[in-house]
Amino acid sequence: MSAGLRDRAAIVGIGQTAFGRNLGRSELDLACEAIMAACADAGVPVGSIDGLVSYDIEQVAAWHLGSTLGLDGLRFFCGTPSGGGGVASTVGLATMAVATGAAEHVICFRSRNRSKAASYGPGHNQGGRPWEKTTSGLADLRQFHHPFGIAAPVQEMALIARRHMGVFGTRAEHFGMQAVAQRHHASLNPAAIMRAPLTLDDWASSRMIADPIRLPDCSLENDGAVAVLVTSAERARDLRQPPAYVLGAAQGYHTIHTELADTFARSGLFGGPSTIGGRAIAERLFGMAGVGPGDVDAAMIFDHFTMAVPLTLEQYGFCPMGEGGPFIATGATRWPEGRLPVNTHGGSNGEAFVHGFNHLPEAVRQVRGTAVNQVEGCEIVFVNGAITDTHGAVLLRC
Amino acid sequence: MTTKRVFPSEFPRPLPGTEFWPFWEACRRRELRIQRCLECGELRHHPRPYCPGCRSRRFEWALMSGRARVVSWTICHPPVLPAFADRVPYQAIVVELEEGPFLVSNLIGCELDDLAFDLPVQVCFVDIDDELTVPQFEVIPRP
Structure with missing residues (x-):
């Protein structure tokens, strides 16, 4: 496969706010802090940002960032499909922008003010849980879930997870083991919200939310923003930090978890012949990068719920189909001893939930060699968006 | 499961008149009807205006x-x-x-x-x- 975007760009700056419940700041405020931090990290003036990439459900508008941070040189704007699917895709889009000369300093960001107590903004996606704001008169496809009591993402993921258990013999404890591994990582990470360690016994006696998914399997509900700065490989060499080069980047269509009938019929998550989703993206990603899953040293896997981790490991070929659960059970995803440490910052149930975006700076820290839970000799890191959505993935290298 | 009725105004209900509404009209008649492509015969749910298999716009609401x-x-x-x-x-x-x-x-x-x-x-x-x-x-x- 064509080398495409391989080594054309790099992440040269990372920035994040504090993560916490009810920080009492707007999403615009948080986004600005993260973006300025990413620029400071890279040693690039904020005013030289000329591109912005975000999720298309992002509430912070490009023009508000322009007017707040004085980004008069903006000349490239782009969004990614779905919510958590967008994490790694943003970096792929920024890479295309800098590789073609459409922009030179592209910021990818995500800002959320989602604490239950937070009340900033009247928007569907601001303050609290969007699905709880459902009104009667459903004009969209929610009408095939909500009248049956299926509305929250956790309930949709539970139905996907249970099917995986039925087809492959995955056990709920496998999700729990991943929750425990990530909370172990979080316990060592000063930036993490959940610092208290979790045992498998704690997990087994924790609240059931949507069987088989328990509370510690769930991503946190918190506020925070994260940004990364992408520039060309040539420009990257002049900057302050060791570049995290984009070794590969790919996106792909996938059914969305809010349309479960389609997910069951067409997604291939359960081993069918489907050519959409993770396995197809993996082929493009590794083909472009010229490496295989076995060359990856650490993985930052989108984990809205820990059940996403085994599904992602399988779809991307880190283990055979159906063996994601047993792979976790061997301790493979746990730092430092595992052969593929996953979500070494603590992930979305440990560090914070920024719609997966905090996985990107952790991947960069791993290739720089500056992570708190540093994987020894780490050279290549995988990051992806939600396996249950249309999403993308990137490989970063030092 | 109890089938206790809930206060109707808060029950999440579909909006009449959309392209999805024939599904609910059929339920009202106690029929389960699913879109079937009139070109290739593929069944699809959720409802959508084109067949994802052959892109035909012709379909019927087939009784299941x-x-x-x-x-x-x-x-x-x-x-x-x-x-x-x-x-x-x-x-x-x-x-x-x-x-x-x-x-x-x-x-x-x-x-x-x-x-x-x-x-x-x-x-x-x-x-x-x-x-x-x-x-x-x-x-x-x-x-």
């Missing part, structure tokens, strides 16, 4: 037998939609219809402990009020 098997389930605990708050924990299922498509629904008259893969089920219809009928499923007793 209502026979299905349980392929997944969950048991929902708080937090849940307000309309369902008084029935937690409650179950929801995904069924695979005999004809192929999948559907999210609930099982009537089944203990939570009895949920199982491949349980044979048959559609039934529950009136939420004078305007909305939802398709639910009942276990078919094994011979």
Whole structure:
């Protein structure tokens, strides 16, 4: 496969706010802090940002960032499909922008003010849980879930997870083991919200939310923003930090978890012949990068719920189909001893939930060699968006 | 599961008049109808204006037998939609219809402990009020 975007760009700056419940700041405020931090990290003036990439459900508008941070040189704007699917895709889009000369300093960001107590903004996606704001008169496809009591993402993921258990013999404890591994990582990470360690016994006696998914399997509900700065490989060499080069980047269509009938019929998550989703993206990603899953040293896997981790490991070929659960059970995803440490910052149930975006700076820290839970000799890191959505993935290298 | 009626105004209900509404009109007549492509015959649910298999815009609302098997389930605990708050924990299922498509629904008259893969089920219809009928499923007793 064509080398495409391989080594054309790099992440040269990372920035994040504090993560916490009810920080009492707007999403615009948080986004600005993260973006300025990413620029400071890279040693690039904020005013030289000329591109912005975000999720298309992002509430912070490009023009508000322009007017707040004085980004008069903006000349490239782009969004990614779905919510958590967008994490790694943003970096792929920024890479295309800098590789073609459409922009030179592209910021990818995500800002959320989602604490239950937070009340900033009247928007569907601001303050609290969007699905709880459902009104009667459903004009969209929610009408095939909500009248049956299926509305929250956790309930949709539970139905996907249970099917995986039925087809492959995955056990709920496998999700729990991943929750425990990530909370172990979080316990060592000063930036993490959940610092208290979790045992498998704690997990087994924790609240059931949507069987088989328990509370510690769930991503946190918190506020925070994260940004990364992408520039060309040539420009990257002049900057302050060791570049995290984009070794590969790919996106792909996938059914969305809010349309479960389609997910069951067409997604291939359960081993069918489907050519959409993770396995197809993996082929493009590794083909472009010229490496295989076995060359990856650490993985930052989108984990809205820990059940996403085994599904992602399988779809991307880190283990055979159906063996994601047993792979976790061997301790493979746990730092430092595992052969593929996953979500070494603590992930979305440990560090914070920024719609997966905090996985990107952790991947960069791993290739720089500056992570708190540093994987020894780490050279290549995988990051992806939600396996249950249309999403993308990137490989970063030092 | 109890089929206790909930206050209709807070029950999440589809908006009449959309391209999805014929599904709900059929439920009102106690029929389970799914879109079938008139070119290639592929069944598709959720409803959509084109066939994902052959891109034809011609379709009919085909009557299903209502026979299905349980392929997944969950048991929902708080937090849940307000309309369902008084029935937690409650179950929801995904069924695979005999004809192929999948559907999210609930099982009537089944203990939570009895949920199982491949349980044979048959559609039934529950009136939420004078305007909305939802398709639910009942276990078919094994011979």
